[in-house]
Amino acid sequence: MEVYDLILKNIAKHISLDESEQSYFCSLLTSKQLVFKEFVLMEHQSCQYFYFVNRGALRAYFLNKEGKESTIMFALKDWWVTDMHAFVKGQPAMLNVVALEQSEILRISKTNFDLLLKELPKFEQFFRVIFQNAYIREQLRTIQNLSLTAAERYENFILKYPAVIQQVPQKQIASYLGITPEFLSLIRRRRTEK
Amino acid sequence: MEVYDLILKNIAKHISLDESEQSYFCSLLTSKQLVFKEFVLMEHQSCQYFYFVNRGALRAYFLNKEGKESTIMFALKDWWVTDMHAFVKGQPAMLNVVALEQSEILRISKTNFDLLLKELPKFEQFFRVIFQNAYIREQLRTIQNLSLTAAERYENFILKYPAVIQQVPQKQIASYLGITPEFLSLIRRRRTEK
DNA sequence: CAAAAACATTAATATAGATTAAGAAATTAT
């Protein structure tokens, strides 16, 4: 079925499934349409699902006690996203996940996720690779947060996520970089002055 | 065999192995004694191994172009560590990994790692969980780097890694927190003044 | 055990980035 094309291609990058495995896997998913600014997950709630972005884009962010947002992740089409700690450990979510535009997600519940891994152990390999890559990405981000200036982090961001630059307001990029929108504005001015 | 006790217990936390699986797994490892300050991995080298700390402690750090160190990870006894990007993608290492004291490591080569996953697919599950936890930890670190002050990050560090506080020089803790040793010194003074 | 090296502290000064505030521009909703 059309709606599962993208996710099946995503999986086929790492493991191969026969027809019946494909339909079993798809039977464990539910799809959901989101309007602009609709929340997929809110902090303090339980996080029951692992989400796949089928169309559109999501943003995961943390809100600190003063109300300042820190963007943890932009999830574009073909990305997996959730509050992994909350999902895995059954803890209340720390993150908010919200639609950046009209979007479509596919989601698998924790119960079905556990079932999938049991019934089709190939998916252990699939998610091993997904988490391995997620770990590598986060570790690289830590390295850059610790060793680069804000202007350097912005240059890297442009190179790594050119699609995001188009789609999202600058204040959200600033919150991903860990700086204020005002300072990002200054960085951008200095950048074009050269 | 005695030397494999700890790593087998580490694995038993997530999957169970029978006698023959245990000995097969152990046959893929090599052990190595390290003296204080001995390098396990140096940047620009190829990273052939995934390391398990059997005794002692290691530190993984990044050296930027001005020569400033950023500590990416302290790996105490019972931890897995490597430059995961370099290990998985066969790229030159970005990280240096060095012994913080006299240590013993067990290591598995990339070739044997791939073989292990093929021969004993249970290990897909084991490493799925390992990487899932590693991802969760790194994501939490990103959240804290973006949303907390240096003094708050230090408090969290003390709570989370009390063993490290004892074992390593403050300048290395400062480099983990992303601040200078001088500023950590100030944070500590303010802290005891209260 | 002594000399050398590495580490920690303090203090003065410097700077990257934050805050505040106001107006301009863009986007969204009526």
Place this chain on the structure above:
DNA sequence: ATAATTTCTTAATCTATATTAATGTTTTTG
């Protein structure tokens, strides 16, 4: 379309953290 809301920019001021440098302390090594 137009009003309302959100976002972006600019500039002045402020603050958390860096830098430099000197001194004292601990750890390592010959």
